[in-house]
Amino acid sequence: MARITMREAISQALWEEMEADQNVFILGEEVGVWGGTYAVTKGFYDHFGPERVRDTPIAEAVIVGSAIGAALTGLRPVAELMTINFAYSAMEHIVNEAAKLHYMFGGQMVLPLVIRAVGGGGRQLGATHSQTPDVIFAHFPGLKVVAPGTPEDAKGLLKESIRSNDPVLFIEHATLYQVRDEVPDSNYTVPIGKSKIQRQGQDATIVTYSKMLEISLKAADQLVEEGIEVEIVDLRSLRPLDMEPVLESFKKTNRAVIVEEGWRSYGIGAEVAARIYEEAFDYVDAPIRRVAQKEVPLPYNRTLEQMALPQVEDVVKAVKEVL
Amino acid sequence: MARITMREAISQALWEEMEADQNVFILGEEVGVWGGTYAVTKGFYDHFGPERVRDTPIAEAVIVGSAIGAALTGLRPVAELMTINFAYSAMEHIVNEAAKLHYMFGGQMVLPLVIRAVGGGGRQLGATHSQTPDVIFAHFPGLKVVAPGTPEDAKGLLKESIRSNDPVLFIEHATLYQVRDEVPDSNYTVPIGKSKIQRQGQDATIVTYSKMLEISLKAADQLVEEGIEVEIVDLRSLRPLDMEPVLESFKKTNRAVIVEEGWRSYGIGAEVAARIYEEAFDYVDAPIRRVAQKEVPLPYNRTLEQMALPQVEDVVKAVKEVL
Amino acid sequence: MDKREHFDLYYQMVLIRLVEEEAARLYQQGKIGGFLHLYIGQEAVSTGLISVRKPQDRVITAYRDHGVAINCGISSKEVMAELLGKATGASRGKGGSMHIADVEKNFWGGHAIVGAHLPIAAGMALGDQYQKNDNVTICMFGDGATNIGYFHEALNLSKVWNLPVLWVCENNQYGMGTSVDRASAVLDIHQKAEGYQIPNSRVDGMNVLTVREAGLQALEHVRSGKGPYFLEIVTYRFRGHSMGDPERYRQSEEVKKWQENDPIGIYRKYLVEQKIGTAEELDRLEEKVKAEVEEAIEFAESSPEPAPEDLFKHVYYEA
Amino acid sequence: MDKREHFDLYYQMVLIRLVEEEAARLYQQGKIGGFLHLYIGQEAVSTGLISVRKPQDRVITAYRDHGVAINCGISSKEVMAELLGKATGASRGKGGSMHIADVEKNFWGGHAIVGAHLPIAAGMALGDQYQKNDNVTICMFGDGATNIGYFHEALNLSKVWNLPVLWVCENNQYGMGTSVDRASAVLDIHQKAEGYQIPNSRVDGMNVLTVREAGLQALEHVRSGKGPYFLEIVTYRFRGHSMGDPERYRQSEEVKKWQENDPIGIYRKYLVEQKIGTAEELDRLEEKVKAEVEEAIEFAESSPEPAPEDLFKHVYYEA
Ligand SMILES: Cc1ncc(C[n+]2csc(CCOP(=O)(O)OP(=O)(O)O)c2C)c(N)n1
Ligand SMILES: Cc1ncc(C[n+]2csc(CCOP(=O)(O)OP(=O)(O)O)c2C)c(N)n1
């Protein structure tokens, strides 16, 4: 077990898969000479060379589109979108091409493709650069959407994504890159579409993922001081969505709070809540609560931005409301 | 009261607003010489001329982007996207520009803008051309999303949308254009963000909108024969979402089925269900059911396509399940 | 070119024509659903072009794909069956007219979003370049597709990375009802390639041999490692954009004028005049094609529908 | 140009320089958050260009917008206050460095998505054309922005509709760490305009008077109804792309070489040599600017934060 950062974990996953498989290559803005704007691919250009670490023009549609084409020829491209906010500029190719080609042509076309994109707010980047629109991508069948919250999951899930024969949108969070935690030394992978209990408890269930896992764990620590033990389920994948661990936990606690960073309306929490009610109706002891972003474009001003984002206190408060 | 089709209702709304306000103009693919691929703007080009009925190149980003720019100069553009499937090609300008400019610049920029887009499946157009992705647009604060299900609402809501000073995504349904119904003769409008009871009943509440209103009304007629009277609430607007009539009806029936055409996961029904549980928890007598599209890209084959789309029988079955 | 080759080209053009005339009929009968975009009038373009591609060269086009599919070697049976949405169709009945493909034949579809397949084509060319073979990707698209952003991003990248891709614009002079001059800043579409310093040329698309010759040279250029090439092929769509097009945007005189330039007629005249074949031989060939098309319809109509469980197949990859 | 005008240009360039040097300092102190893209080295571009626009001409640019904002007449106070996220900022503290605007001054921002503001600029030009006035929309963007689809769609439409828009590419030779030759099919960016048959030219962006002259002619062309014009202005960014740029992609020699070409230094030399002003006068001017910038910081720091309830204001229009 080594203690490494999320950034190192993702970097290692890419490095190891590129070492293991010549067909794996990276393309995106500033992934090469610059070393990745978040330094995730630092050193890759010198080691793997310009053929396998490809700096692209600023043209998201052709970054994803050409990755799709390369995947169709049997390669395993990892396309990096500098941030998920720029995924709108590649929307057609993510949700209408990558997500549909395999199905639409009767299974003839296979797309072993990964699209990495970093998202999240909290860095005063303003409305266009601070989004967590994960849910809109998770809405599309044919696409797999993964969003890890720990270094261990990030490394294992990215390796699994690269080896998968389906298009995977791999969502990272800019304020998690520094997070440090233990990661197995073995050449492990983590299956896509499996939620995970990240903390044991019996009083209430918190369902969350990505950055909000960190917030939820902090909330859990505060709640302990008041004798409240929450169980935390990390979705890790948004599509396929694995409700099993969520339902199991809920049947034990009978209370749930869903914590997501994105906007509340039509968000991740709505689906998870609806599913719990559908599949564990008789176990519901209190209305399920959702903690999410206020419904405004994120402002630049730090105080306002923090007001809009879910805080530890919001989670603590919501948990107490369901008890 | 005249009986007109949905197509005529939308066409009349555009015509009347263009007659009333010189600043209103239309731009889009084939809106002019062709008369609109769904014949909605037939006759407009000859009457209003090429300045106000503008055929554009096939370039969705600049169709919406230039509409935004024109709106900033004080005009009231109505941009037509030939179908909502092409909205992905204008995604950046719809959700990142139109939805955010007013907020991001502190209220300085005003965007009286309407984006018309027709969606829906059921016509064997295949996976890329048959979508109902309404929910992904409704997720964005700053945007208004309207999707009428009757000629009366279509006409009144489109006029309201054109007069509104906010960007409005106005979603039509290709298989509703032929629907004929009564429309007031007066120069009326229908407020955005107000749901409406389209059918009275006391046994269960169906929450739906657009094409699925038609399906739900048919289901209601079948259910009557079994002595079941459902109340049908038509959302009409997805953002802002008006839950009042839904909650009122639900507090009376204590049972609900949500019917939408789009994919089930992370769909409209999830949010509506979550809200009902949050705001009327003590009134819930049975798990709320969702009727939605199977989670597959829509296939071309007619039988398979119909299997994937919500049918009257599915609604009937769901209603019986909640009783 | 020997007689056999000439006859093969003629055969393909006639086959495309008859398959589509029958498809139009079946559409009227409601046996074909969705959108149906006929290639009638443009047969010389893909027939001439595809006739000079090597089997390992990839082909990708837009939704007006029946002709290209047939030229790539997909049988009239599989095309017909796909149009009828049958399990025996090229795309197993899931794609329909706009989404025909057969990757075994190196035909990569059939794409219905205007211009969106150009970035994908650039990526396939990248894949071949990465794998250091000398395959060429042939990407066909319409004049209207040259105004969308995808076109720009794909052409720019192809030049920056020197990708082995042949860009082929089928300029049939309209994007639906919008003539080139009302949608494009330049009338000679190939002028756009100048913005990327991609070598380019413009040829007549009604003469299959002219297209074939141009295709040969263009493919040679790309295969030799010189990077992308842009070919504008001027043609005309005899029928509406798709079924049920009011055609308010053009005069019937204009259509008639072009129909006198029927690519099949031109070629037939040439073959007879050059004594490559007699009228009788060609008539016999046409009879054979008629029979083949009847068989194809027979096959398609008697083929099974996809199984209900197919609805959930192919959403994700299954080993 | 008389002395007053010359001094005004010099004043603006020095003001931009000092405002940004101070901004960099405040960023290091954590008083400015988010991204901060400095214009240092490029001051002559917008100063020369904007100096010849009429008040009714609209200006829109990308996120590297402090200089343009100041040239458009936004006070150093409002710029500083916006950088500090204060309620007195140009965008009320909601936009930050990348989203500064003042529509009263006809400066339409400050846009952070590369290339996305070009279609919006085309639309503003359409609005003016529709309203039959002779306003021009000046749209500025970087070299890197010319590779994205939005650029293509906007330029094409501007030509097809003959829109009164001046396209200005600030070619500072890098898009973040990617040099033009690694991202663009053509090295002379203005060559791209040929793909749309939009008249174009390329000028030196380190000499404010050269830019001013080119801007004058270009604006005249557009205002006279001849349609869009494309101006490539060659310049260089002295600082990193934004704060914290490792700058692995260029040699410090290259940067030094260009810094010897400092647009402010060049202009100062010219003013003195031409005896338009003495070194002492210019020094005094610079002192005045220093004082102004100190005041601006003073103002920004003592300004109030936006009120909590502002969080929910401006999501939708309120009469
Ligand atoms: C992005 C997008 N916008 C609009 C459409 C609707 N549409 C389908 S075909 C077509 C015209 C295309 O014209 P062209 O590229 O010249 O091809 P042609 O039909 O002439 O072969 C349009 C506008 C689409 N399929 N995709
Ligand atoms: C669509 C999009 N992709 C990527 C980015 C990230 N990004 C911000 S600035 C920039 C470089 C732009 O270069 P250029 O257009 O030359 O402008 P410059 O920074 O040189 O002034 C990039 C890639 C973005 N903001 N938008």
Ligand SMILES: [Mg+2]
């Ligand atoms: Mg065409």
Ligand SMILES: [Mg+2]
């Ligand atoms: Mg640059």
